[in-house]
Amino acid sequence: MNTFFKFFGWLFVLLFLWSALLQYNDPDPILWIVVYGVAALVTLGFLFDKIKFIVPLTASIFGFLGFLYHFPIKFEGFTIGQGDIKNIEEGREAFGLLIIAIVMLVISIRIRVRNRLKV
Secondary structure (H helix, E strand, C coil): CCHHHHHHHHHHHHHHHHHHHHHHHCCCHHHHHHHHHHHHHHHHHHHCCCCCCHHHHHHHHHHHHHHHHHCCCCCCCCCCCCCCHHHHHHHHHHHHHHHHHHHHHHHHHHHHHHHHHHC
16 A cells, blocks of 8 residues: 555544544434444555455445435534534534545545556
8 A cells, every 4th residue: 555545544544533532522422423433444444454345435325325414405604603503513414424425435446446456
């Protein structure tokens, strides 16, 4: 694995774990701790070459679907005080899922390319 993907992987392991830790005061913390924890575990699996490309690809698909499901009808930004707190919370959750989806897609493509180069 080249240096870029090692850096990319470790960066997102740390970011996903940090995001999981920040969920302690969320209205539904267990759900989001699990979501970010699973994203961190899949990324670790990628770093140690222990997962097949279908795992992050599936996570990416669910992340994109979750983004579409959680995206608020009226997006009012991310900062508290700029709009309805429920819309802001849904927007934050949606974009967290979008970030997970994009990272998982990048990882799945990298695994697929790496496996094709080995053959």
